[in-house]
Amino acid sequence: MDDNTLTAMVKAHQAGLYRFARYLGADAESAEDIVQETFLAAYKQKVFPPAGTPQCGAWLRAILRNLFHTHLRREKRQALFINAEVMRQAEVHWQSEALVEDQDATAYVTALRQCLRQTNGRDREMLRLRYEQNLGLEEIGAKVGLAGEGVKTALRRLRAKLADCVRRRLRGFAS
């Protein structure tokens, strides 16, 4: 693989791979490292799909999954995706959510952003405290007047609503 091909591949797939790594549960820093390692591993391969194609995206995600699996085992972390079979399920899910055509999941993020605009009041505040300020469940509960478990349930319901909203929007776009 020459430098130009590698650069084209990185430009086309880095955002999608980063989001996929975050979806698998990697924190921002680890996700960035794993994406970089994925491209370095891809560079060593003699045969590879054309950059920018869905096949190339799937191929790179397979490399990333293996690297992430190794990373988790090395770190001895108990993560949801420690099981290789669950990682394959995640790949199927990633593709089923109409992300195949949208390799870097930009449309999904855009739809999610639009859905977030529809949230308000306590929901919006909880999301901000959790994902912007990285506060724990108890701390959020103290601010919004709920127990830790209550915050956890509320956030899960909120994410389920957002997922439904995104799916509706993406299907609307597709139709």
Added chain:
Amino acid sequence: MNQEELNDLLVEGLLPEALGVEKPPDVSARVLFKVQQQRRYRFWRRCAAAAVLAAAAAVLWHAAALRKHEPTAQNAETVGVFFAFGALPRPVQRGEYIAAPGEARLEYAGSSISVKFYPGAAAFIAGDSAGERLRLMRGAIHCRVDPENQRPFVVETEFGTASVKGTEFSVQVLEDENGRKESGMFKRMVVCVFAGVVAVTAAAPAEDTVAVNAGAGAVVTVTDGVTTVMEIGDTALLSTSVAGTAVGGNIFVRFPGDEDTQRQFNGLRIREKMLQEKQLAIEMKTSEAPAVAQAAKTMDETIAAFRQALMANKDYAALVQERDNLEKEQRNFWTAKREDGIAPQERHKQWIALFQRLQELNMKISSFADNVPELAALKKKQAEAIAGFANALQQALAANAEYMALVKQIDLVRDAMKDLQAKYTTAIQRRVHLGEQPGANREPKEGGVGEAPAQPGKETAVF
């Protein structure tokens, strides 16, 4: 994991970006940098691998050249008798690799050359009928060459050579405690001269030579692949280094932090020396016995007859003369050709060609007697006479009960010394494993080396 859980994870993973807290980073510059770094690393690794291969090829080539220099089984020549303390004497042949666990000595038949091997020393017996060569592979040796001996005697190591005609000197190849060759000053080949003059020559390509007089010494070192020889005016200087083993004839085995073991080991060492002295005295006395003395006389006569016939052969003399000239050319090769403008690769090819010619000539000289029927017959008689002397001595010693008892006792002393060293090493390893400093704040009675019980079932020496 069901669909809802996966949806939940997907939203959770992408929420920070949707909220504008983070965005996918651009890793293209970092990836390209890493790729270029790996490419550079691979390039240097290939260079290093090529260098290693070249070095290995050179070593193999030298090893092959060395083997060429050694006679084959067909023209093997019995050169003397090997006396190892703790064992019966035996005849040795050219091309043989000799090593002794303890002290030993090699007596060249009919050449008045006596080589003492210090414990751990090992050497190849090279050379040919025109001169004796001993290739010291490791350890230290002490050589006595009678001034009346006119045959060249050369001790070779991988660092250089020590050539003599009549002198007394020692040569040592220094190694660290792990058996690796050490590097740096005073840590390669050390030559100490006690009588006469020894020419010490650094190995190719330097080929520098210094003449070392009695009471002085020389050190051959290798720095960045270049061999250098340096004369040391006083052997006392050398004796302050590890070379003291060769000078003093004592093997300093240290047990830091364990005085009990050190005391026991020193006692065993003294005991071993005393037993060796007794063994040597019996050997000397036995060699004067009528049967052995007759065998020695026959041996001397046949050796003299063979050498006389060999030197009288004009073809042989011409070959030896040609080799002497080539060796001289080889010694001066690098200094003489340095400023003639020849490319280094070409010069190296010339040097290899010269080396090969020399090896071929050595082979011819070594096998010369085998191709001339009269000489071959004399050579065979010589080998039989040396073997006959060794056998006569061996039989006489084997029949001596006191001698055989001494041999067994020396073996037992050595076993006890080895046990002490092994126990000390085990104790050190255990302490290092436990994170303790060797010898620091240690109570000998609590698992000290000196207190270790004897191994059950193992024969121990009674002194």
